[in-house]
Amino acid sequence: MDLPVMPPVTPMLAKAAAKIPNDPGASAWSHEPKWDGFRAIIFRDGDEVVIGSRGGKDLGRYFPELVEAAREELPDRVVVDGEIGVQAVFDGVRRLSWDALSIRIHPAKSRVDMLAEQTPAMFIGFDALATRDKDLTKEPFSVRREALLEAIPGAGRCRVSRVTTDADLAQNWFSEFEGAGLDGVVSKRLDGLYVPGKREMIKVKHKRSADCVVIGYRVHKSGTGLGSMLLGLYADGELRMVGGAGAFSDAKRIELQKLLEPMRLDPDNVAEGEPSRWKEKGSAQWIPIRPELVVEVGYDQMEGPRFRHTVQFVRWRPDRDPESCGYEQLEVPLTYDLFDVLEGQD
The missing domain is CATH 3.30.470.30 (DNA ligase/mRNA capping enzyme)
Known part of the structure; x- marks a missing residue:
């Protein structure tokens, strides 16, 4: 070349x-x-x-x-x-x-x-x-x-x-x-x-925020502290996973694990979910917790029923009832066909 x-x-x-x-x-x-x-x-x-x-x-x-x-x-x-x-x-x-x-x-x-x-x-x-x-x-x-x-x-x-x-x-x-x-x-x-x-x-x-229910967490790859916080939203009375929040400091990871670990639904078991495509085998495992905490997160956009990218932790929302955190709060973009954006090239 x-x-x-x-x-x-x-x-x-x-x-x-x-x-x-x-x-x-x-x-x-x-x-x-x-x-x-x-x-x-x-x-x-x-x-x-x-x-x-x-x-x-x-x-x-x-x-x-x-x-x-x-x-x-x-x-x-x-x-x-x-x-x-x-x-x-x-x-x-x-x-x-x-x-x-x-x-x-x-x-x-x-x-x-x-x-x-x-x-x-x-x-x-x-x-x-x-x-x-x-x-x-x-x-x-x-x-x-x-x-x-x-x-x-x-x-x-x-x-x-x-x-x-x-x-x-x-x-x-x-x-x-x-x-x-x-x-x-x-x-x-x-x-x-x-x-x-x-x-x-x-x-x-695009930058937006949403109030989500914390439904579980993954342990950090180092084995110490929280790696990511798994989030859910209610739809038709069912709590559905919508993504995760990550990128915490070392001190914050340890603080969050101490907060969430006592809330584990089953201290002896972990759940299997959708694995991360960017991490090693085993990253699909996560630890379910009681759905009692609400967190505000920043996100850019949705892809189907889930956040398109990892979202950012903003703050805790102790004033929000978990059952009130549904999909209706999300801003739904106008539907626009991809090939209409590529003007004059069909």
Whole structure:
């Protein structure tokens, strides 16, 4: 492989902000939907294709259908930045599915090949780093965007994210496109260069809170303290698991285990639940407790009846009755079909 920009490349990153930028008198911004998938940079030099992850690993072994798509749909010599996503249908609407995407990372080639057929991925490009023999990283985004549209002109497995310079329209997208499984809005300066590893973009993500019942916990992998707190919500009188809260400090983990351990329903047994796809075997085991405590957590969005990602502990809610914590409190996004977001590319 001999390209003007060679792997590995750490992608340009974004810093969080409370609102979509629209500074009067400042250089213009380009806004686009925030695709919640696996960040990836595709390098193609003829038949050679590398799909670099944010950490520099080649994702091509897990997404062979995207390697083939790159050979069939992209120019012979190109480097494009974007996101890998997998679609699923929820209530008749196509959305990005984090669960379907997550299970694509599997060590067995036979399973990788099976999933490539059953849940094929797509690549959504939003920047171009090189075309032919030209390094575009020193060019403004306005130039890189035109190169991206030339590199990905079709509607195959490789697509292009839509953009706008209208901050009000971007704000509408922020609300509307969540129904397609998107995560917010990303903004770039039209005159900005591509700076690998630097937080030169702005991201505005969905943030919400919910009151949940603590139904159990997992012990930390070290064997000391609480690793994660398992949460539930009531639906039709039944308490259903909706996800977990984690990322506690060492002191907090020990404090929480001391709090919850006396509430165990059966001190001698643990329950088996859905295992974490990112942890070692055995992480499916958890310890049920009496459903008496209510906690407020911060979350970004739902996928079906569960939180899409691990949620953040905010505070205890001793004023809330556990039975009052139901799904009706959750903010339900508008339903928006994934391929309607990919405007003009069907």
